[in-house]
Amino acid sequence: LEFPWQLVLENTIVGVGYMQDRKFLWANARMAEIFGYQPAEMAGMAVRHLYASVDDYEDVGRLMVQAQPDAFVTHERAMACKNGSLIWCRISGRFIYPCESGSPSVWVVQDLSDKKEAENALRRMNQRLELTIEQRTTNLRRTNEALNAQIERGRLLQETVVASREKYRTL
Numbered sequence: 184l185e186f187p188w189q190l191v192l193e194n195t196i197v198g199v200g201y202m203q204d205r206k207f208l209w210a211n212a213r214m215a216e217i218f219g220y221q222p223a224e225m226a227g228m229a230v231r232h233l234y235a236s237v238d239d240y241e242d243v244g245r246l247m248v249q250a251q252p253d254a255f256v257t258h259e260r261a262m263a264c265k266n267g268s269l270i271w272c273r274i275s276g277r278f279i280y281p282c283e284s285g286s287p288s289v290w291v292v293q294d295l296s297d298k299k300e301a302e303n304a305l306r307r308m309n310q311r312l313e314l315t316i317e318q319r320t321t322n323l324r325r326t327n328e329a330l331n332a333q334i335e336r337g338r339l340l341q342e343t344v345v346a347s348r349e350k351y352r353t354l
Contacts, residue, residue, distance in 0.1 A: 198292035219265035252281035
């Protein structure tokens with residue numbers, strides 16, 4: 184029996200794309216969903232549309248050129264959706280025939296937006312916690328200094344009382 188590769192690729196939780204010359208030849212439904220397209224819209228589309236900037240697009244092109252044969256190129260970056268919003272993705276790809284010029288490539292995209300949002304929320308919470316700790320430490324230091332001053336005043340007052348009592352006895 185022939186294994187149903189198409190069914191497997193269409194039912195993954197990650198985007199899968201097959202490209203040549205940095206244009207989609209095919210993309211699964213999840214790839215289209217991640218970026219807000221219909222699957223048919225991606226066929227023939229230049230991958231440049233998914234990069235947030237020309238610099239990012241060119242950077243990935245350089246990574247592919249510099250990659251070792253049979254190596255995966257993996258990176259994380261903000262990518263652009265059809266509606267212009269940015270999402271964070273982990274992207275991994277490789278040439279199918281690395282030694283041939285113009286080889287097609289396969290790419291897998293994982294949407295990291297929820298993970299990045301959770302990391303940012305955790306970072307903000309950590310900053311607020313550090314600020315709260317800093318403020319409370321400052322307040323405790325001030326309270327401690329005030330208590331020490333009050334203890335010192337009490338000690339001086341006690342010494343004064345003892346000295347006064349000694350004078351009274353002497354008198």
